[in-house]
Amino acid sequence: MSNKPLTIGLFGFGCVGxxxxxxxxxxxxxxxxxxxxxSRHKPRPLPESYFTYNPDDILSDPETDVVVELIDDAGAALQILKNALQKGKHVVTANKRMLAENLIEVLRLQRQHNRAVLYEAAVCGSIPIIRTLEEYYAHQEITAIDGIFNGSTNYILTRVLDENRTYAEALHEAQKAGFAEADPTLDVEGLDPRYKLSLAILHAFGMVLLPEQIPVAGISKIGKEEVRFARQNGLSLKLSVGAVKEGNRIFAYVLPQFVPVAGALAAVRHEFNAVHITGSYTGKQLLVGKGAGSLPTALAVLSDIAALHHNYRYAYTKYANAASLEFTTDVSVKAWVRFSDGSGNHWQAFTKIIGGAANASGQVVVGELPLDKLMALQEQNRVTAVLIADDCTISTLPADATGVMQQVA
Amino acid sequence: MSNKPLTIGLFGFGCVGxxxxxxxxxxxxxxxxxxxxxSRHKPRPLPESYFTYNPDDILSDPETDVVVELIDDAGAALQILKNALQKGKHVVTANKRMLAENLIEVLRLQRQHNRAVLYEAAVCGSIPIIRTLEEYYAHQEITAIDGIFNGSTNYILTRVLDENRTYAEALHEAQKAGFAEADPTLDVEGLDPRYKLSLAILHAFGMVLLPEQIPVAGISKIGKEEVRFARQNGLSLKLSVGAVKEGNRIFAYVLPQFVPVAGALAAVRHEFNAVHITGSYTGKQLLVGKGAGSLPTALAVLSDIAALHHNYRYAYTKYANAASLEFTTDVSVKAWVRFSDGSGNHWQAFTKIIGGAANASGQVVVGELPLDKLMALQEQNRVTAVLIADDCTISTLPADATGVMQQVA
Structure with missing residues (x-):
């Protein structure tokens, strides 16, 4: 281990920077x-002399050992990564989108230039998930990784479910508290956690699964019907991510999900994130921490920089040893599906029906159906699909117009 | 990183071995x-040729790179550790008692012989807590570490609180399931989690705190009164360990504690363990996993062995940089204290009284008092002391003989 301080060139000076x-x-x-x-015109908390507007001032500086990339723009971030590696510098980045959309390229560039690319901060902020997968869970077969990978949506859902806010109120509060962007699309539509899941899948299973391959739905279609169903059945509601390995098949999703109130995920509230790792030796483990924020995420960046002191880089053991893994959407899931169309024979999509109700203004079906059918349904404009975790107990189904619960099948 | 296989000499062939x-x-x-x-006479699942009864066959073997020590006897384990380091071998051990009772010696021996001693498996089985403290949380100030560090007692308390068993039934079930020893004293009296806490304190704060310095009470005095109080107030009951840093003062404890049913610790059931880490940058984080068991613990041992491939050893950064930390028991805690003596003026020990009740057969006081006073009380034969976590809401206090709740103050 070297005691010489590492010289850092930093790109981006937002919250984490x-x-x-x-x-x-x-x-x-x-x-x-x-x-x-x-931007030359933003007010900065440091003297002008610390800043440059020319990437080359960092990239071509022979004294700079490490480039830390903390900008928003994924395209520009990829260019910085490429140039930095080419100039012989290690890269620490938090850019989940850049990494997830260019997994193969990022793997190739690290090998080609024999430099490290570390990105603990890209997945679940302060939770040390990538390094732990690399250093600890690499030694067993992982059969599932799942959890809550987005703080903004978890904050909104907590306010709605536990604290009686409307969705609009909760979104506004999340924006005011700095947990959601002015344009919250990446979060509320599930795209942000999908990037993270793609990275987690690489380290957990050794599989390259591009974000656009992963079925996704966000929380913007959640309505009072889902909130009522959750309350009636002692459930909580989370935007869940998951990837499950069955034999050599892997399926993955980013979807709203009902979970039991007494379970571990329900206890993960507000801006906190959670990662469940199920392994062949350990069974199910859980890591919980803040998924975003200036200092929590900066600590993850710092731990990567510190690891470079002893020449750490990811071994990608699982990727190197990956058998022929196959991506699938052909699995059966349990779900709540609400249709705003009251008259269709929607239950025909289901292979097993637990129950449901219909009236003039809509229909709800609770049952089992193939994941790809669920995704096809939820892509329709006025359909809300929510997974139901296996350990949920459902005692109360929605009532029909007369207030009487109606079994569809 | 070397690709040559590491040659292991293993001491002990029990569950983890x-x-x-x-x-x-x-x-x-x-x-x-x-x-x-x-023992030469125990039946073994492997041929005789794999075994030896002479430690020197391993310790003096020049081909053996690593000694893995997985025996029960702390005294013999220390001797193996010393001899192995002296012979230039790295040591991986799960012996929490040997380590905790000889912290200074273990630190000194590592330096003297310039060899690694790794012990992930010694604290909370499959939860990668030591390495994560070393590699990740070392980069921030830790202000508290707490949680559930013993699977046997958590299994018993879960069966009693959530599943209506008596203490005796639950203990018997824990023994049958292999979660508790025939002599469960080390677990139920809190000594086992106290060893683990001592190790966690070294890596979290850099302080050497010997187990016997840490206030301890187990779960064997928990009675139906505590169970009833928990149920009436929506609380769960855990054997909690904790160490808290306030300025340069550290206090620590292993004590039964009421926690909210909707909180993260209540969701940690049966043989699972949990570690909360509160840091200056990350706030509160949680790690949950199996605290014991053959394969979960073996994975922790394996991750240590694998780390030796790249010459890993603990940096003990916090220990090296530790300011003058001071151990204290002079802190105020909130607690439930039940006295089987109905007539004493027991509330005089409290600095703030929340409530309580008394009748001919006993007294309960709920309130705040100094930790050292609490420990002095609970050491009395017929007194049960239970901490109350800060986030508990207490709406119902025990009733007196007439069934009417009585405020003591």
Whole structure:
């Protein structure tokens, strides 16, 4: 292990970048030499001399050991990554989208240039999931990885389910508290957790699964009907991500899901994230922590930088040893599906019907159906699909117009 | 990183040792060359040729790179550790008692012989807590570490609280299921989790706190009164361990504790363990997994062995940088204390009284008092002391003989 401080060139000075700066100021093993930002006109909390607007001031600086990339733009981030590796620098990045959309390229570039690319901060903020998968869970077969990979939507759902807010109120509060962007699409439509799941799948199973391959639905179609069903049955509601390995087949999803109130995921509230890892030796394990925020995410970046002191890089053991894994959507799931069309024979999509109700203004079917059929349904404009976790007990189904519960089948 | 398989000499062939054997058989990077056991007469699942009864067959074997020590006897384990390091071998051990009772010696021996001593399996079985503290949380100030560090007692309490067993029934079931020893004293009196807490404190805060310094009470005095109080108030009951840093003062405890049913710890049931880590950057994080068992614990041993492939050893960063930390028991805690003596003025020990009740057969006081006073009380034969977590809401206090709740103050 070298004791010489690592010289850092930082790209981006937003929430996480400023957190990293604050932490680095207190440490002797790291020196942030220059910060590259885009806008000349934003007010900055540091003197002008720390900043540059020319990436080359960092990339071509022979003293800079590590490039830390914390910008939003995935395209620009990929370019920075490529150039930095080419110039012989290690890269630490939090850009989940850039990484997930370019998995193969990122793997190839690391090998080609013999430099590390570390990205603990890209998945679930402060939860040390990538390194733990690499260093600990690599030694057993992982059969499932699932959890809550997005803090904004978990904050919104907690406010709605536990604290009686409307969806619009909760979204506004999340934005005010800094947990959701002005344009919350990436979060509420499930795209942000999908990038993260793609990265987690690479380290857990060794499979390259591009984000666009993973079935996704967000929380924007959740209505009072789902909230009522949850309350009546002692359930909570989460935007769940999951990837499950059965034999050599893997299926994955980002979908709203009912979970038992007394279970571990229900206890994960507000901006917290959670990762369940199910392994052949350990059974099910859980990691919970803040999924975003300036200092929590900066700590993840810092732990990557610190690991470079002892030349750490990901071994990608699972990827190197991956058998012929096959991606599938041909699995049966249990779900609640609400149709705003009251008259269709929607239950025909289901292979097993647990119950449901219909009246003039809509229909609900609770039952089992293939995942790909569920995704086809939910892509329709006025259909809300919610998974039901295996350990949920359903005692009360929605009532029809006369207030009497009606078995569809 | 070397690709040559590591040659292992194994001491002990109980539950974890056999798990490690099963795992090692499937791997090419590890070879268990010899297993040293004590008894010649126990039936073994492997041919006689694998075993030796002479420690020197392993310790003096120049081909053996790593000694894995998985025996019960702490004194013999320390001797094996010393001899192995002296012979230039790395040591992987799960012996929490040996480590915790000899912290300073173990630290010194590692430095003296320039060899690694790794012990992930010693604390919370399959939860990767030591390495995560070392590699991830070392980069922030830890202000608290707490949780459930013993699977046997958690199994018993879950059966009693959630599944209506008596204490005796639950203990018997735990023994039958292999979660508790024939002599369960180390578990039910809190001594086993106290060893683990001592190790966690070293890596979290850098402080050497010997187990005997840490206030402890187990679960054997828990009675139907505590169970009733928990149910009436929507609480669960756990054997909690905790260490909290306030300024440069650290206090620690192993005590039964009421926790909210909707909280994260209540969702940790049966043989599962949990570790909460509160850090200056991350806030509160949680890790949950199986605290014991053959394969879960063997995976922790395996991850240590695998880390030796790249010359990993603990940096003990916090210990190296520890300011003058001071151990204290002079803190105020909230607690339930039940006295089987109905007439004493027991509430005088409390600085703040929330409520309680008294009748001819006993007294209960719920309130705040100094931790050292609480420990002095609970050491009395017929007193049961239970901490109350800060986030508990208490609406119902025990009733007196007439069934009317009585405020003591």
């Amino acid at each position: 400023q957190g990293l700066w604050k932490i680095a100021e207190q440490r002797s093993d790291i020196q942030i030499k220059k910060i590259c930002v885009k | 056999q798990g490690l054997w099963k795992i090692a058989e499937q791997r090419s990077d590890i070879q268990i060359k010899k297993i040293c056991v004590k």
